Amino acid sequence: MSLDSFVIRGKKRASGGEVCSSETRGSGKKRKVEDVKSSDDKSQLPWKKLRAENLDLDYVRLYSKKEADDLLKELENALEYNTGHLARVQMFGKWIDIPRKQVAHGEAGLSYTFSGNTIPARPWNPALTRIRDYISSVTGFDFNFVLVNRYKDGCDYMGEHKDDEKDLVQGYPIASLSLGQPRDFYFKHQDSRGKNAARKIDIVKLELEHGGLLLMNPPTNQFWYHALPQRKKLGNVRINMTFRKMNPSVCKPVKQGISPK
Numbered sequence: 001m002s003l004d005s006f007v008i009r010g011k012k013r014a015s016g017g018e019v020c021s022s023e024t025r026g027s028g029k030k031r032k033v034e035d036v037k038s039s040d041d042k043s044q045l046p047w048k049k050l051r052a053e054n055l056d057l058d059y060v061r062l063y064s065k066k067e068a069d070d071l072l073k074e075l076e077n078a079l080e081y082n083t084g085h086l087a088r089v090q091m092f093g094k095w096i097d098i099p100r101k102q103v104a105h106g107e108a109g110l111s112y113t114f115s116g117n118t119i120p121a122r123p124w125n126p127a128l129t130r131i132r133d134y135i136s137s138v139t140g141f142d143f144n145f146v147l148v149n150r151y152k153d154g155c156d157y158m159g160e161h162k163d164d165e166k167d168l169v170q171g172y173p174i175a176s177l178s179l180g181q182p183r184d185f186y187f188k189h190q191d192s193r194g195k196n197a198a199r200k201i202d203i204v205k206l207e208l209e210h211g212g213l214l215l216m217n218p219p220t221n222q223f224w225y226h227a228l229p230q231r232k233k234l235g236n237v238r239i240n241m242t243f244r245k246m247n248p249s250v251c252k253p254v255k256q257g258i259s260p261k
């Protein structure tokens with residue numbers, strides 16, 4: 001893969017669509033991308049390293065087109081997504097339907113709390129287990145939880161957020177595998193958000209390809225927000241899986257029927 005397909009340089013991309021009002025654009029400056037030496041312990045894959053202040057990412061095209069096509073098909077058949085209250089989040093005190101579909105799988109008893117909601121892990125299925133184990137073998141990190149997001153087309157999106165919740169093991173990478181429609185993805189430093197930003201720090205943009213694996217290494221999620229913006233002209237499905245290491249719940253289960261003293 002060429003460096004140019006990793007770093008989004010221009011405002012408009014060939015695959016880009018209608019510009020949405022919430023879209024954020026960077027300076028378009030090319031950032032430094034280093035090849036990781038083949039002696040690196042992340043296997044012999046052609047990883048690309050992307051660095052900025054307190055941002056540390058690794059990216060590789062993990063699956064071939066044929067492998068990624070087959071996996072996407074398998075997951076489309078195997079996965080069922082959350083509905084009802086599990087498909088809602090709280091934004092500025094209001095409950096809204098998430099603009100995509102979502103489900104979590106993982107070890108029994110694990111759950112993920114974010115934006116006012118708690119998503120319980122369903123058991124691992126064969127496809128997710130295979131993908132998890134392959135990612136562990138090439139990264140050297142093990143994961144006990146995966147959050148799956150399905151974007152039916154370019155209208156579905158994920159807003160700016162940091163994956164820094166308390167139930168994540170601190171100092172551990174998050175491995176994000178994408179299948180289907182390639183989509184733009186960006187990182188914005190917390191000090192450079194909003195009109196009254198304290199600093200001006202370039203946005204880091206990349207394209208997440210079919211079969212592409214992005215490792216978000218610490219301390220990235222402490223300092224940088226990330227988002228998958230709308231691209232309304234894109235019509236195809238995309239599935240993203242973020243493999244995570246979660247702490248087992250530290251809270252004791254609530255006893256039913258006993259009122260607090």
Ligand SMILES: O=C(O)CCC(=O)C(=O)O
Pocket residue numbers: 147149158163176178185208226228240242
């Ligand atoms: O779909 C994506 O690539 C973004 C996923 C993500 O940021 C998340 O699940 O926290």
Ligand SMILES: [Fe+2]
Pocket residue numbers: 161162163226
């Ligand atoms: Fe995220």
